[in-house]
Amino acid sequence: MGQGAFAGIPLQLAGTRKFLEFMDWGDYGAKGTFINIGAVGASEVDKQDDMFILIAPQNAVGNCIIDDMRAMTDAAGDRPVILVNPRLKDMPGSSGVMQTMGRDMRLKYAASFETCYSFRLLYYAGSFYPIMGALRMAYPNKYEIYRRVDEPNGKEKYVLIAEFTDKPTPDDITSAFKGRKK
Numbered sequence: 001m002g003q004g005a006f007a008g009i010p011l012q013l014a015g016t017r018k019f020l021e022f023m024d025w026g027d028y029g030a031k032g033t034f035i036n037i038g039a040v041g042a043s044e045v046d047k048q049d050d051m052f053i054l055i056a057p058q059n060a061v062g063n064c065i066i067d068d069m070r071a072m073t074d075a076a077g078d079r080p081v082i083l084v085n086p087r088l089k090d091m092p093g094s095s096g097v098m099q100t101m102g103r104d105m106r107l108k109y110a111a112s113f114e115t116c117y118s119f120r121l122l123y124y125a126g127s128f129y130p131i132m133g134a135l136r137m138a139y140p141n142k143y144e145i146y147r148r149v150d151e152p153n154g155k156e157k158y159v160l161i162a163e164f165t166d167k168p169t170p171d172d173i174t175s176a177f178k179g180r181k182k
Contacts, residue, residue, distance in 0.1 A: 051082065056087070057088065120135045120136075133146045
């Protein structure tokens with residue numbers, strides 16, 4: 001993100017690229033052969049690339065990644081672009097003011113990606129403890145609600161209690177935990 005002295009990544013991702021570069025990619029020369037580590041942008045797209053995996057692309061204050069992503073996906077054409085843990089919501093500019101020019105187009109582009117997997121822990125209202133269960137979605141859009149169950153040996157397990165074809169509402173989730181069908 002940025003160039004020259006202004007290059008950097010969000011704090012929660014600091015070290016991720018170094019970690020990937022130091023990983024043992026096997027004895028078959030995977031890194032540099034069929035795995036390449038790069039940045040987000042059209043200049044990173046080569047003809048021989050089959051797919052692109054962007055790890056945690058996100059907007060930062062004063063720097064919107066959407067334009068770089070759009071250039072990259074345009075250059076990629078019909079090849080898959082997979083986003084892992086994206087955070088593409090609008091962020092204020094460096095002056096603390098939201099960028100309004102092109103906002104609708106940025107939000108529409110961010111929403112154009114199809115979710116193929118999602119996992120979210122569910123908690124009791126207003127808290128982050130204890131874990132009540134989980135909401136999981138696996139392509140093709142089947143949502144599953146799991147209840148967390150404590151076992152006598154001190155371990156826990158998750159039991160499937162409901163399935164939905166569309167994303168369940170908070171009322172649907174509450175009804176599933178109460179054992180009611182909607």
